[in-house]
Amino acid sequence: xxxxxxxxxxxxxxxxxxxxxxxxxxxxxxxxxxxxxxxxxxxxxxxxxxxxxxxxxxxxxxxxxxxxxxxxxxxxxxxxxxxxxxxxxxxxxxxxxxxxxxxxxxxxxxxxxxxxxxxxxxxxxxxxxxxxxxxxxxxxxxxxxxxxxxxxxxxxxxxxxxxxxxxxxxxxxxxxxxxxxxxxxxxxxxxxxxxxxxxxxxxxxxxxxxxxxxxxxxxxxxxxxxxxxxxxxxxxxxxxxxxxxxxxxxxxxxxxxxxxxxxxxxxxxxxxxxxxxxxxxxxxxxxxxxxxxxxxxxxxxxxxxxxxxxxxxxxxxx
Amino acid sequence: xxxxxxxxxxxxxxxxxxxxxxxxxxxxxxxxxxxxxxxxxxxxxxxxxxxxxxxxxxxxxxxxxxxxxxxxxxxxxxxxxxxxxxxxxxxxxxxxxxxxxxxxxxxxxxxxxxxxxxxxxxxxxxxxxxxxxxxxxxxxxxxxxxxxxxxxxxxxxxxxxxxxxxxxxxxxxxxxxxxxxxxxxxxxxxxxxxxxxxxxxxxxxxxxxxxxxxxxxxxxxxxxxxxxxxxxxxxxxxxxxxxxxxxxxxxxxxxxxxxxxxxxxxxxxxxxxxxxxxxxxxxxxxxxxxxxxxxxxxxxxxxxxxxxxxxxxxxxxxxxxxxxxxxxxxxxxxxxxxxxxxxxxxxxxxxxxxxxxxxxxxxxxxxxxxxxxxxxxxxxxxxxxxxxxxxxxxxxxxxxxxxxxxxxxxxxxxxxxxxxxxxxxxxxxxxxxxxxxxxxxxxxxxxxxxxxxx
Numbered sequence: 001x002x003x004x005x006x007x008x009x010x011x012x013x014x015x016x017x018x019x020x021x022x023x024x025x026x027x028x029x030x031x032x033x034x035x036x037x038x039x040x041x042x043x044x045x046x047x048x049x050x051x052x053x054x055x056x057x058x059x060x061x062x063x064x065x066x067x068x069x070x071x072x073x074x075x076x077x078x079x080x081x082x083x084x085x086x087x088x089x090x091x092x093x094x095x096x097x098x099x100x101x102x103x104x105x106x107x108x109x110x111x112x113x114x115x116x117x118x119x120x121x122x123x124x125x126x127x128x129x130x131x132x133x134x135x136x137x138x139x140x141x142x143x144x145x146x147x148x149x150x151x152x153x154x155x156x157x158x159x160x161x162x163x164x165x166x167x168x169x170x171x172x173x174x175x176x177x178x179x180x181x182x183x184x185x186x187x188x189x190x191x192x193x194x195x196x197x198x199x200x201x202x203x204x205x206x207x208x209x210x211x212x213x214x215x216x217x218x219x220x221x222x223x224x225x226x227x228x229x230x231x232x233x234x235x236x237x238x239x240x241x242x243x244x245x246x247x248x249x250x251x252x253x254x255x256x257x258x259x260x261x262x263x264x265x266x267x268x269x270x271x272x273x274x275x276x277x278x279x280x281x282x283x284x285x286x287x288x289x290x291x292x293x294x295x296x297x298x299x300x301x302x303x304x305x306x307x308x309x310x311x312x313x314x315x316x317x318x
Numbered sequence: 319x320x321x322x323x324x325x326x327x328x329x330x331x332x333x334x335x336x337x338x339x340x341x342x343x344x345x346x347x348x349x350x351x352x353x354x355x356x357x358x359x360x361x362x363x364x365x366x367x368x369x370x371x372x373x374x375x376x377x378x379x380x381x382x383x384x385x386x387x388x389x390x391x392x393x394x395x396x397x398x399x400x401x402x403x404x405x406x407x408x409x410x411x412x413x414x415x416x417x418x419x420x421x422x423x424x425x426x427x428x429x430x431x432x433x434x435x436x437x438x439x440x441x442x443x444x445x446x447x448x449x450x451x452x453x454x455x456x457x458x459x460x461x462x463x464x465x466x467x468x469x470x471x472x473x474x475x476x477x478x479x480x481x482x483x484x485x486x487x488x489x490x491x492x493x494x495x496x497x498x499x500x501x502x503x504x505x506x507x508x509x510x511x512x513x514x515x516x517x518x519x520x521x522x523x524x525x526x527x528x529x530x531x532x533x534x535x536x537x538x539x540x541x542x543x544x545x546x547x548x549x550x551x552x553x554x555x556x557x558x559x560x561x562x563x564x565x566x567x568x569x570x571x572x573x574x575x576x577x578x579x580x581x582x583x584x585x586x587x588x589x590x591x592x593x594x595x596x597x598x599x600x601x602x603x604x605x606x607x608x609x610x611x612x613x614x615x616x617x618x619x620x621x622x623x624x625x626x627x628x629x630x631x632x633x634x635x636x637x638x639x640x641x642x643x644x645x646x647x648x649x650x651x652x653x654x655x656x657x658x659x660x661x662x663x664x665x666x667x668x669x670x671x672x673x674x675x676x677x678x679x680x681x682x683x684x685x686x687x688x689x690x691x692x693x694x695x696x697x698x699x700x701x702x703x704x705x706x707x708x709x710x711x712x713x714x715x716x717x718x719x720x721x722x723x724x725x726x727x728x729x730x731x732x733x734x735x736x737x738x739x740x741x742x743x744x745x746x747x748x749x750x751x752x753x754x755x756x757x758x759x760x761x762x763x764x765x766x767x768x769x770x771x772x
Contacts, residue, residue, distance in 0.1 A: 268743075269750075280735075283430045
């Protein structure tokens with residue numbers, strides 16, 4: 001998108017009309033490029049490509065390959081290690097934590113999508129109203145995002161602890177918030193929403209600041225109410241930001257890991273696919289093939305969302 | 319102090335290669351974790367390389383030990399770290415030229431990375447645990463045969479030797495310290511309330527009724543970390559089914575759907591009625607504190623429970639008794655006492671020096687230095703001077719010395735993958751819902767089959 005907006009005023013644009021695939025500065029000017037320029041460009045393309053392929057694509061592909069093996073991380077991978085779909089069969093039928101983990105991931109996604117993200121967006125709209133001390137509120141709401149996870153775990157421990165926690169002290173209840181399977185997922189969701197709200201708020205606020213003021217004025221002159229102006233004018237204009245928010249929410253929910261790991265290593269009611277992968281792959285357990293099968297399941301699910309995202313973005317560009 | 323670390327899975331520094339599996343291609347974390355893992359790798363590699371330059375002379379001297387030995391230690395806490403430093407300097411003073419470079423790695427990180435560590439550039443000598451955990455690496459060829467060191471060792475019992483022996487009949491381990499698992503209590507509380515130490519499980523339940531009446535929790539209990547409750551399972555299984563069945567069950571040779579195993583869970587369900595509730599949200603430290611604060615009367619744990627007590631009068635008021643008898647035909651001869659010690663890497667840069675150091679570490683002199691700093695463990699060498707021991711340590715010596723059979727601990731007696739990915743969730747499921755034993759054992763058995771088959 002941004003590339004195109006640069007191209008439009010360019011005097012060379014008509015010459016390139018038939019070749020939309022080429023980068024912005026190709027065409028007649030290509031011959032004038034010095035060797036140093038060329039080397040710079042090659043390096044700038046090659047290094048990120050190598051990094052992306054080496055650190056993202058290769059591990060992802062090896063993970064998929066390993067998911068068909070029973071490799072334990074010791075010695076070399078041999079033909080004997082390949083066991084076909086056994087790992088997937090075991091994951092789905094012979095691993096009790098798997099289905100709870102899938103359910104928890106879905107609940108996680110639903111709560112983030114339906115509760116945390118809308119609250120964050122709502123707060124952003126409120127803070128955009130130039131209310132007094134808006135920066136103080138922004139800081140307060142954004143604070144959870146910058147705090148270290150160890151500290152966040154500690155803060156929520158102080159609140160949710162059964163014997164010494166703030167929540168039980170105030171309400172007089174004796175609920176074991178982090179230990180009882182009936183409650184701990186929801187307790188973790190409250191804690192994670194606390195972070196997500198601040199994160200979404202900041203992203204959305206940045207988007208709102210960029211919206212042209214004349215749009216609001218025009219809407220006001222036309223007699224739009226506040227809420228109508230937001231939903232009919234501002235919200236549609238914010239489409240790129242909305243998509244980013246949507247994707248951030250999906251990805252953050254699917255890879256949710258750190259908070260539950262701090263609470264109880266993702267066991268006893270807090271199973272998530274990501275924690276199961278870690279439990280199986282990292283450390284002495286070394287069920288690398290099995291863990292990779294879990295990771296592949298996660299990869300497939302997130303790819304689904306990414307494909308949807310890319311389709312929406314590309315459709316918008318056309 | 320870290321001898322409580324039976325914890326099979328914790329910490330979060332994965333290796334570069336493995337961590338990337340966990341992420342989707344679009345995730346920023348892939349990069350971050352990859353970088354972290356790479357850093358961890360680099361750190362471990364750096365540990366190993368410390369000795370490369372200086373130890374080349376040692377490798378050639380096969381008969382006479384000399385040169386530099388690298389020593390990988392997981393004792394990252396201040397007190398044991400200092401004790402190790404003292405032992406190493408005492409060793410160097412009498413070693414005729416063998417010097418030791420100690421690389422201390424955080425306890426959990428060390429355990430997390432053990433696979434990569436041993437396949438990378440491991441130190442010549444490193445800290446590890448006896449039992450299946452030792453055999454697992456010995457069988458994979460990742461540990462060095464030190465049978466010839468054992469010909470020089472004196473004062474280590476036959477039980478210690480068999481705990482150091484792998485499936486091929488050779489020794490791969492040198493024991494250093496050990497500690498018992500038992501039922502811990504406050505003698506002052508028992509005295510004040512007129513309780514007597516229960517000999518059988520029936521006695522224990524009678525006592526529990528009395529304890530409850532007095533407003534105390536009969537048995538402290540915690541399993542937030544996943545591993546402490548394994549100790550309770552072990553005790554029940556040893557008392558109901560005996561040592562041989564326990565070992566064979568841990569080795570994957572018995573069926574978990576056997577009535578004998580169901581009996582263990584049934585007995586445990588009864589025990590849960592007198593145990594501290596909400597255990598899945600409590601750490602062992604918190605449970606130990608409820609014993610320390612006289613809110614609970616007893617607690618089944620390893621002797622490291624003493625770490626939660628203040629040295630002096632507070633810790634002196636801590637005693638233990640063996641887990642009560644449940645079947646007079648089985649008795650109480652089998653106890654659980656994990657052994658910590660040392661192994662040699664499979665390709666040490668300085669084999670002669672490494673073996674010399676290992677032989678020294680098995681001596682009473684070396685172990686005495688350590689147990690002085692940590693009163694919750696005892697030396698494995700029977701010649702160690704017990705006069706400096708606390709009352710509790712002396713009792714532990716007698717307790718372990720008179721045991722007929724000694725098991726290690728569930729996560730040291732079975733495959734690490736089975737212990738951490740099957741048994742931890744299974745036991746936590748049982749504690750959450752103790753009624754469905756049949757479903758539980760069926761699930762354990764079918765997962766066991768798939769894991770032990772690989």
